[in-house]
Amino acid sequence: MGNSFGCSASGERLVSAARDGDFVEAKMLLDCNPCLAKYSTFGGLNSPLHFASAKGHNEIVALLLENGADVNSRNYCGQTALMQACRYGHWEVVQTLLLFRCNVIRADYLSGRTALHFAAVNGHVRCMRLVVADFVPSAPFESVNDRTISDRSDGTSSTKTKQEHSALSKFVNKAADGGITALHMAALNGYFDCVQLLLDLRANVLAATFHYGTSMDLIGAGSTPLHYAACGGNLKCCQILLARGASRLSLNCSGWLPLDVARMWGRHWLEPLLIPTSELPIPIFPPSNYLSLPLMSVLNIARDCGLQFSATATDDAEICAVCLERACTVAAEGCEHELCVRCALYLCSTSNFPSESSIPPGSIPCPLCRHGIVSFTKLPGSSTKEIKLPLSLSFCTPCILHPREQQDTSEAATRSPDMRKNRVASVSSDMFCPITCSPFPSVVIPLCTCNEGPCPNFDSGERDPDEDSPNRSQSGEEKVEGVRLGKTTCSSMFWGRRSCSRENQCNAEINA
Template sequence: MGFLSLVGNSFGCSASGERLVSAARDGDLQEARALLEYNPRLARYSTFGGRNSPLHYAAAQGHHEIVSLLLESGVEINLRNYRGQTALMQACQYGHWEVVQTLMLFNANIHRTDYLNGGTAIHFAALHGHARCLRLVLADYVPSIPNFLNQTNHRSTEEVSDADFDDDGLVKMVNWKADGGLTPLHMAALNGHVECVQLLLDLGASVSEVTIEDGTTIDLIGSGSTPLHYAACGGNAVCCQLLIARGANLAAKNASGSTPLMVAHSWHRNSIEEILSNEPGGQIRTLASPYLCLPLMSIMSIARECGWRYLNKSPVCIDPCAVCLDGSCSVAAEGCKHEFCTRCALYLCSTSYTSANPAGAIPCPLCRHPITSFVALPGTSPIREQLPRNSLSLSFCATCPAVSSDSAAPGGGHPYRASAELHCGGGMRMPPMGSSSFRSLSCQAMKLNPSFCMGAMDTNPCLIRCSRFGSSLGRSASHGEANRRGAWPVTFSPIVATSS
């Protein structure tokens, strides 16, 4: 009887967990809240094979309210699926900036790398061209000081007035190398994401970083390639001009002896050959990225310390926010001294295009004065309760195989894979999260092979290996890392890359 009761409890956990997964995927907030009130441990449920938690599904679909609900229930914010992807990587991949903002307010780890490609959330945002997500992920590295851009570009020896400014940490993050030595700048330049390229350059991305031959990637351009080589392959003229203006070397050769001009010629990018042929006459001035946001660090710190939601709404607000007329004013903009609620200030910093003087400041919605930082009002007190413990250890029934933690596999690897989830149109309600890989090529004009289909969100576009390159693109695992396998880590944008 004891054994049968354990088995019955196991089936009950799976059924309730699947209901929570469906609610997280479909955005049913009431259903998710009811299930978590009934059993808070369901937040740690994960699907069989893919190991995707409800947090992964909610993040991939952009349901930020359900993400907040799950985090408040004590779920581990840095849970991984079988690909090693966290919810932050999923949100950056699909461009859901509200989810990214919520995860960053709950102190998500941006240093985690996935198992297949060794890429961080910054790589996912740069690969798919989501500049808003990119600036939110790097919010804790960009200080709220007016002279930040001068400090970053000129590396001045003057001391910075903000003690939280970690210049070395910022440079390390924006130049983080995934497998094959690919930096976020390589990925953004290849796919023609001008906004991401401009923002990464303003944050200190190096134009001289080169790729390496590690045996795990299908390198179509060649090892030793700079971001300009990748921009030449992608064929975006604006990306090439930005890189050249920031000091990219037109004569740089990769391991195959190819310059950016030769790469452009081999990929039939005739429209940019003139740009890559002539050295620029004199120094070229470029405008600062409109996605560079200086006040973001200050408002994120205030929100974490004092809260950002309307917990106790009163019928009549004594000092309402001039933007939403709902919450009470809790922060003030330095300079013009206009007051806002924390929630509106967060929204302004996450969505507004910044002004040019000083670079990175957002215009005040009331007087258009540039805002470089926010300060908490004297009456604003820190929240008494701490943020939910993300390492909440809640034991599930011992016989339920669908509930697992990030450390379930020995050595942090993925313990199993379900081949049934890797096919499109197989009757599955939801394809596996993180189906797009750095090492996949999106070829629209090709007949899809079901054996290569990896599933995707909503429309199920298949990411397949390009058969044009044949079997000569074989590779072997590097440094004994058998868990990182896949195709070459790029995804061509159909707008930028044209079939040759």
């Protein structure tokens, strides 16, 4: 797309402008040739949208999308602009991509990671909150502390079965290569806010990685998030996992307990907590501060009304009391205070209100009266500027190939309009593919996302041959303690290093 000889030079200029944040240059090029928005580089197949999203240039992202850029375009590794924005934590870009109805379910070619995995591995909790916005209905939040004890057991229960069939549970618990979930990633790197949000979004605390081994053998195949948290060394992550039903007695395929993993990686401060006979009190954790129940409702309104070009207030319209610039287009349910859609969306995307307050968990305090807002409604007479995309961009290729799921989608479209209210999740569980959305077998080529130099050599010959055993000598622990006490942000903890060069080829263009 857009790679003919006639537009190659102009396309490279647009790529440079998107990378450097030169809005004037980008607008001039797109005014002369709007087709340049679909340009992609010859090496990594990165589009200008990938560059602008990775660098956080939100205005250029909106400009490219308005000029016809494919919001779901993939690079050589199958990564979308949403994945790049989540990788680097640019939540405003994520917000813009969601307004243009990007596909959050898509997974990359190499490892089957979704945008939620990219956000979790780097601790970008705001991006995670936005990515799951279409899955969390605007309804009163049921605290995870009210779940039955049967959810914490290995047996089947009606509550657990119901959660497994929900669209939210399927998305949050989607496993990448080796069975790695977003909860494994956040627990390993010690991002407590991400772990807490994922658990409140019904992440499976007992999910185990697959039994076939890759470089996950450093922790052990078949490990639970508690094993990964023990390796990461974050005390609060271990505590909340135990509070939400994790077991100290879970054995991975190597026969290791979470306690054994903590000892192997030198996390000795976790031993009193992870000992199977531990009697240490586990604190009760309130719901996450990053829950945002009204986000889905205001996001749908913003898609209809438009956000980038909200009309200014006229003499007959009420002016937003927050920005004092735009006309009010939404009203908060309950207190009925009116705001413009831009301020309401910004409020829902950035709020980090303590859960111990008097407002219901997951609600957002009204900026005018501090009343807890659970959802927003569109004011009558608000202008409509719906962003329409081709139908083919709404689903990944394998979803279109399943006749049963196409039939379910068509039947859902003929249902009553009451199904489209804010209090019903806008994403159906039938939209999920039974196979990984990838044209290649995702287990063939593992993945590493090291962006800051080469991967640490965990397989070096200097390692003690007995260090993989929980009963290795103290000298072996001291030998590797310098490496293991560092923050384990390298993705070689999840996948092998064979494909480092493949993904670095794509990332080198962006980081040039």
